Amino acid sequence: MDYTNMTQTEQKSSANVSSVFTHQVLPVFYSIICTCAFILNGLAAWIFFRIPSSSALVVYLKNMVVADILMLFTYPWRVAGDLGYGGLQLKLIVCRYTAVLFYLSMYTGITFMSLISLERYFKIVSGTSGVSYLLQRVSVAKALSLFTWAVMMFFMLPNTILTNQPMPEVFKCMNLKSELGRRWHEVSAHFNVGIFWMAFMLMLFCYTSIACHVYRSLKRVQRERSEARRRSNRSIFSLLAVFVFCFVPYHICRVPYTLSQRRKAGFSEYNHFILFQLKETTLFLSAFNVCLDPIIYFLMCRTFRESLLQKMFSVNRQNGRPSIGTGLSITIL
Template identity: 25%
Template sequence: MNGEWMNVSLLNTLMGNVSNNSSVANELVKCFHNDDAFKYHAYTVTYLLLCPVAILCNIGALAVFFLQGNRRSSAPCVVMMNLALSDGSFSLTLPLRLAYYFKGGVWDFPDWLCRLCVFGFYVNLYTSILFLTLLSALRWLAVNHPLRHRDLVTPLRTLLVCLGVWLFVGVSSVPFLTGGVTYREELPRCFEPSSPSSWVTVLIMNYVALALGFLLPFLTIIVCYSQIVRTLQSRFEGESAATARRRSDKQRRSVRLVAMVTATFLICFLPYHVVRSLHLHAVCGGWNCGITVALQRAVVVTLCLAASNSVVNPLLYYYSTGSFRKNMRNAHSSLKKGSMRRNNTYVPPKT
């Protein structure tokens, strides 16, 4: 109760500070908007690199998943297909973001597209986090409780859980649809809060997203990882060398999957959530201009890392799933053979 009261008290204080000192808040906003050149350059370079890779990798991943036949209906495959769909959908908004930053922060598209781009980023961010958490939980259940996994985990139930994730994140992100194009310096802008009071709204939403969308999933993954490693180590104790070798492949896949998911959290998601929270407190709390600008730059860098999860996840499919690698090689061989047949087709000479 005391912690809840302190959070409410802090938010009320921040809201009071912003409303009573709107001139200070406006000066802070101007302060870090003067550093727009760094932001635009960083986002342009990042999205130029991410856009083609993310689109090709995620569309290719979906194609490979569909080629997997019976394997396609397994629970991990269902989750990975939803993850690829989330990343692929986000990657399709990157050309709009690129056009915006190429024009120096001028939005020449309809207002609803601006809202959709903002909404799409957060939907992708938190569906990715929750789908990765679900993958880790499924692996934990398969390793630590195989009988329960066999009875409980079915493709249909997994699909329903995935639909629940989409619904939960989509509904939670609806407030981002309310803020569209704003005008600053008489130019249409996107991806910017409209007023100092809206920064406080974003700060409140940040608390909710931090707790439910990051900390809880991250703790779940850490627990899953530690339990999986402990279980696999205990199983190897007292086993013969031949049995241990037979289990080694499964052990490597399990540890590889959860280790890669943990690395994704540490590299893509953790820095962004920490720096974003500090930056919002700097703006709403009226911190020093120099500190605010430094945090703004840190937010830009960590947001680029967060966006890069759309190209990191396909690596997860490749290195943690043997059937994915096999079908990818088969697809490549089929394309290669088809190309060779077309090149070797006899064309009669013209008479």
Template identity: 25%
Template sequence: MDSKWRVTDEMRGWKEEERQRVIHSLRSTQPCPPALSAAGAAATPQQQHCTHQTNIMEITQSVTMTTMSSVESTTINPFLDSQFRYVFIPVFYIIFFILGFISNLYVLFVLCCLRQAKAMGEIHIYMTNLTIADLLFVCALPFWIDYYMREGDWVYGDFMCRVTGTFFFINTYGTILFLAAISINRCWAVTRPLDAASSDRRICGIIVCICIWVFVLTMSVPFLVSPGINKHSKNNTDIRRCFEGYQNESKEKKKTVAVTNFLIIGLFFIVFLLIVMCNILIARVLIYKNSPQSKIQSSETESKTPNVMSTFKRPTGVKRRALQMLLAVVGVFVLCFLPHHIVQGPWALAVLEIVNYSETTRKLLNDAHQITLVLMGLNCILDPVVYYFATGKFRELIKAHITKLITCTQTQSYHLNSGSKSESS
């Protein structure tokens, strides 16, 4: 019986064609010769051996067929789709597209006004590049909306699958790095106000942005050069998945994908810790009580840079807005990016079949992964909130636009009312 189990275990790793060939050979095996002795007589040793071998082959065939059927049953739906994502995700992506497109175009308009007014500082350079990254993601959303409305069937070809997937990657990690740059800039301005006020760091901002774009684009090259479409059958229909399904990949490819995922996760947590440290330093300085040292620093700042008000002299203004910016940046990270990078590791191990999770666990991980993707898309409409708290010039320009809009509306309503009164008289 040990040989039977060894054969069966080997068959588990065989391909379908090899299994069918072995089963066919088992079925075509010649039956044992009939007993020559009288009824009730003992069988000969040859007959006993033949009967024993036949039983082994029948058991082996039965176990093999059971193994094959169980394998087939587990691969019928390798993606473990939950129907909720085909209703849940398109609704949110439509909202993200409308609000994200309008808000980010308006942010670009405001930043262009600042540039024309020669008020383009280092932080505004970061905000401009972050807005461009958000718009790339927003422009790809209509394709993903249609993809989920078709229940996971990509109809736009492999090239567009790779392009839209690349835009998603660029937005995610471009946003993370640009928010990190904004946090470092604010930390520098709060903890070293003298240096920040006396130096023009626009060139530094441009260099940092170039480095971020080069890094993110380099990291996104694998998405552009490797096939994005994976096909599988669903209800006797070929379904084309976009960046879903690694079940049919080789072991080497699966290992490469797993290592890449965990490297990206590790880099994210390094950046996340850096942002947390910067914001802790900002909060410490802003909440720090007035001490002799802080008073001396405040007086020196006012004497050397009279146009720059010390944060210690304006607790209800600068401090409050800086703390709001701090909460906005950390909030975007915790809400939009942290859940995805917590779930991404176990999900990748489940999808790549590196860890043998149960079907229930795989389904839960897949559902959680889909929800975290939606949360990551939320950043395209939350980033303008960060801009509002990040710089005073940005806020002043927005308030001026709102005031102008209200004034124009009141003027138009006044003319309409006066015109209607003159006509009636």
């Protein structure tokens, strides 16, 4: 690739970094998280879909499991493409289908994270009266879930349909898009970034309010309840911590990278290269979310936690091991 304003040595060095990092190092990391996430999310799905949808929280968490499994399905395709298997046809499948599914699943999961924070806010801070009671109903949660999937599909699926150009001489996903496809790609990218920052602001508000409410409530009890306070805070902030770690870095660099994909934006080839490396690195953090979400399920959902522990103790009893945790009482929110 011809990088503007770079010496020949710098061009060669940059090309080597791109080859080693994006085509050798990242595929190994994706393979590792794919294996771990397959086990964790398989277990989560096995437990969750044996649990009735008895609350809005369970409905949203089940939808998060579905989004994570769909997202996880795209990793093997990406790994195979980055390692050079399958040729241009596999890269075409990645650009047209699995990359779109990846982003559809990721932003759907982000939306459900924000809905979970809103549900927790209404349940803990607002109680069960008026609008808060309505939004905690299972039927309303199911309707919001369907609406979320419908809106995300409306914005994302055209990226598949409009990736319809003949195979270019220089293969890039953007070169496979029509002019309308390039414009829709930019619109959908900015829409997704807007969804992210709205979700982030909503989660900050909800969890700050919850933390203040819990602190005021626990301040009135005896000091020996400090352990319960610590567990409550750990449960409250687990989702926010995962959200910040996985998604904030990527969204800081996504907007300039999206602009750099259109030559009219005034980015040099070298700047585009740097933004691409940053985008790929931070995107990996977003992909790592599928390994951390099962921790959220365990900390936030008592039904999920009790079902998992019950299965573990049942296996221990079948293997002749003492079930030391049978009488365990967990007080996390």
